[in-house]
Amino acid sequence: xxxxxxxxxxxxxxxxxxxxxxxxxxxxxxxxxxxxxxxxxxxxxxxxxxxxxxxxxxxxxxxxxxxxxxxxxxxxxxxxxxxxxxxxxxxxxxxxxxxxxxxxxxxxxxxxxxxxxxxxxxxxxxxxxxxxxxxxxxxxxxxxxxxxxxxxxxxxxxxxxxxxxxxxxxxxxxxxxxxxxxxxxxxxxxxxxxxxxxxxxxxxxxxxxxxxxxxxxxxxxxxxxxxxxxxxxxxxxxxxxxxxxxxxxxxxxxxxxxxxxxxx
Numbered sequence: 001x002x003x004x005x006x007x008x009x010x011x012x013x014x015x016x017x018x019x020x021x022x023x024x025x026x027x028x029x030x031x032x033x034x035x036x037x038x039x040x041x042x043x044x045x046x047x048x049x050x051x052x053x054x055x056x057x058x059x060x061x062x063x064x065x066x067x068x069x070x071x072x073x074x075x076x077x078x079x080x081x082x083x084x085x086x087x088x089x090x091x092x093x094x095x096x097x098x099x100x101x102x103x104x105x106x107x108x109x110x111x112x113x114x115x116x117x118x119x120x121x122x123x124x125x126x127x128x129x130x131x132x133x134x135x136x137x138x139x140x141x142x143x144x145x146x147x148x149x150x151x152x153x154x155x156x157x158x159x160x161x162x163x164x165x166x167x168x169x170x171x172x173x174x175x176x177x178x179x180x181x182x183x184x185x186x187x188x189x190x191x192x193x194x195x196x197x198x199x200x201x202x203x204x205x206x207x208x209x210x211x212x213x214x215x216x217x218x219x220x221x222x223x224x225x226x227x228x229x230x231x232x233x234x235x236x237x238x239x240x241x242x243x244x245x246x247x248x249x250x251x252x253x254x255x256x257x258x259x260x261x262x263x264x
Contacts, residue, residue, distance in 0.1 A: 004037045006061055011038060014062035015187075019099035019213040022187040024060025026116065027079060030156070033061050034076040044080050044155045049119040051164040053082075053146070053153070055089045056103030056184075058128060058167075059116040071127045078119040085112045086151035087166070090173040090181040091190060093236040094140050095226035099213035101190055104141070104169035106181035107240030117153065117164060132167045141167040144244035168241045174230065175237040198233055201226065 006012040015022040031038040038061055057063040064077060088108035096102050120128060133139020147163040154160050176182035184190065191209035195202050204226055205212040216223050230236055 004031075004039050006036050006038060006065070009038055011061045012036075014066050015057045015060060015100060016063060016066060016098050019217070020187050020191075020209055022098075022100040023056040023103055023184075024063050026059045027061060027081075030078075030080045030116075031061075032076050032078050033064060035074065036065065038079075039076075041078060041080065044157055045159055045161075046078055046119040049078070049121050050125060051117045051153070051161055052120055052125070052128065052143075053084065053087070053105070053164045053166040054079075054116045054118055055087070055105045055166070058118060064118065067127055067131050068124065071123075073123055073127060075121060075124065077124060080117045080119065080155060082115055082117045082161075083112060083154045084115045084151065085110065085154075087111070087115070087146070087241075088113065088181070089184050090239060091184045092140065092169045093171040093173055093227070093230050094169065095216055095223040095230075096140075097217070097220055097223050099217035100187050101174075101194070103184045104173050104239060105166050105241060106173050117155075117161075134167070140169060140171065142170050142245040144168045144241060144246070146241070146244055166241070168239060168245055170242075170245075171227065171231070172236045172242075173239045174235050179237055181237055181239060194235075198229075200229055200233065204229065 011025050011027060013021060013024065015024045027038060030041050030044065032041050086107065086109055087105045088111050089103050090106040092102045092104035129135060129143060132141040134141060134143050143165050145163055146166055148160065152160065153164050173181045188209050191212045195205065195207060195212065204222060205215050
């Protein structure tokens with residue numbers, strides 16, 4: 001029998017334990033995450049579940065496994081590779097308590113890339129919502145529905161979904177030196193660039209990516225100060241996806257908390 005364990009597939013390490021590996025290793029193919037195994041799928045569409053696009057560590061089976069196990073959920077999670085047009089992976093305008101600066105989507109008309117759809121049942125969706133801060137007034141992300149044809153989600157068998165959910169950062173995303181969002185280059189490269197470019201960030205987090213991760217994981221107040229600093233250093237712009245959030249934000253990216261979008 002084939003060995004489908006995450007360990008054997010090279011998928012066992014989670015960014016929450018190894019922040020410089022963020023967003024973690026994604027599977028090469030679609031699969032069914034069942035505990036510590038990634039099994040073959042027998043279908044790509046699950047009518048009794050909701051499709052949620054993963055742009056960061058939610059596409060890492062080890063990270064997703066931990067979130068479910070922490071909440072006592074044993075039900076499998078289908079992870080389906082999809083061809084997505086209209087979305088790119090940017091950099092969130094906040095510092096995570098996990099010790100990294102995470103990914104966040106931004107609007108990118110015509111851009112095509114492969115992402116994973118996680119098909120979540122109601123309990124699983126509540127767990128991932130909570131992990132992204134959706135229920136909190138000052139949470140980092142809101143969950144938004146991206147409808148076709150504004151965003152196209154196509155599966156390997158040719159199925160085109162009518163839309164999918166995605167987590168949009170309420171504080172915006174980092175820009176590329178202009179008003180346009182930047183893409184996420186991987187954690188070590190990103191932290192090196194941010195620290196090199198800002199003396200204030202170096203004062204807060206140290207001079208190396210390892211320093212950054214250690215200090216961020218040690219103190220939530222340092223993370224909050226770093227998040228404010230990203231805005232003060234004028235590194236933040238809009239993702240272009242804010243209009244899809246269920247409730248209109250009251251502030252602009254980089255300025256703090258927003259109204260709580262209702263759960264959908």
